[in-house]
Amino acid sequence: MSGHSKWASIKHSKGKADKQRSKVFSKLSKEISVAAKLGDKDPAMNPRLRSAIQAARSANMPKDNIERAIDKSSANNENNFENLRYEGFGPDKIAVIVEALTDNKNRTASNIRTIFQKSGGNLGTLGSASHNFNQLGIIKIDKKEISDEQIFELAIESGADECISHEDFHEIQCPMNEIYNVKKNLEKTIANFISTEIEWVPLNSTDVEKDKIESAIEFLETLEDDDDVQNVYSNINLKNN
Numbered sequence: 533m534s535g536h537s538k539w540a541s542i543k544h545s546k547g548k549a550d551k552q553r554s555k556v557f558s559k560l561s562k563e564i565s566v567a568a569k570l571g572d573k574d575p576a577m578n579p580r581l582r583s584a585i586q587a588a589r590s591a592n593m594p595k596d597n598i599e600r601a602i603d604k605s606s607a608n609n610e611n612n613f614e615n616l617r618y619e620g621f622g623p624d625k626i627a628v629i630v631e632a633l634t635d636n637k638n639r640t641a642s643n644i645r646t647i648f649q650k651s652g653g654n655l656g657t658l659g660s661a662s663h664n665f666n667q668l669g670i671i672k673i674d675k676k677e678i679s680d681e682q683i684f685e686l687a688i689e690s691g692a693d694e695c696i697s698h699e700d701f702h703e704i705q706c707p708m709n710e711i712y713n714v715k716k717n718l719e720k721t722i723a724n725f726i727s728t729e730i731e732w733v734p735l736n737s738t739d740v741e742k743d744k745i746e747s748a749i750e751f752l753e754t755l756e757d758d759d760d761v762q763n764v765y766s767n768i769n770l771k772n773n
Contacts, residue, residue: 553591559762560588561601562633566613568605579712583728590674590726618644619661622653623748624740626768627661629732634760643758651751664767665732669711671704671718672726678702690717701726705733734767745770 563584571578575585581602588598616637618630628648634640648655673683675697683702687695691714694705706714708730715728740748748768756764 555757555759556591557588557593557597558759559633560584560591560593561597561604562613563762564588564598564601565605566633568602573602573605579715583715583725586725587727587729590724616640617658617662618655619658620648620653620655621661622648622651622751622766622768623744624738626738626740626748626766627664627734628653628752628755629661629665629765630755630761631763631765632758632760633762636760640758640760643760644755647751647754647758651747651754653751662732664736665734665765667708667730668733669706669708669714669728670731670733671706671711671715671728673702673704673718673722674724674726675699675701677722677724686718686721687714690714729763731763732765734765736767737769738767739769 564581567578567581567584571581573581575582585598588601613633613635614637616632616634618632618641620628620630622628630644632640632644645655671692678686680697680702683697683704684695687702687704690704691710692704692706696703696705704714704718711728711730715725718725752764752766752768755761
């Protein structure tokens with residue numbers, strides 16, 4: 533699952549496509565199951581489930597996998613997943629927020645602490661890193677769906693604060709408590725979405741020394757590869773590389 537940072541797009545060119553896809557499907561399945569368990573199993577009545585299914589479709593997850601994940605929400609009543617957040621600092625003091633969905637918080641905390649320590653970083657308390665970020669509603673739409681001019685007008689009309697057109701997708705930003713209202717308005721015009729998530733957007737970036745960039749990216753990828761981790765956000769600055 534991509535965090536709100538430039539490093540997330542780099543890993544796709546590292547020859548790990550199949551492994552990444554398997555990891556992504558696993559995380560999406562978990563989110564679908566939890567969303568279905570916590571709310572209505574009808575996506576039309578459950579915004580979190582609808583968003584999870586849309587994200588799964590954007591990742592080309594087979595329909596059978598999606599249906600199995602929804603069914604699993606009824607079968608696995610003994611599994612109580614918790615949403616947890618960890619904060620800390622990685623190489624060169626980059627601020628990092630890790631969001632996990634776990635049925636064993638002791639295992640997750642131990643794994644994440646170890647990853648931070650091995651990178652030369654340290655896991656902090658809640659609030660230690662998050663003051664470097666804003667928590668916003670982020671809706672991503674493939675550029676094939678709508679033009680730059682049209683999405684800008686639609687985003688404003690839908691109640692969004694910001695609309696940024698990247699190379700491959702449009703990114704709409706709004707207050708996190710308004711995300712599903714804005715999404716509902718967008719859905720009147722747009723059928724397909726890449727993702728709809730509450731993300732941590734960095735307020736400022738931290739430069740990493742050139743000889744440490746590879747290890748910093750490896751640290752972030754190792755965090756994201758953990759089975760319990762759903763999202764990783766960082767304020768690392770890679771624009772000069």
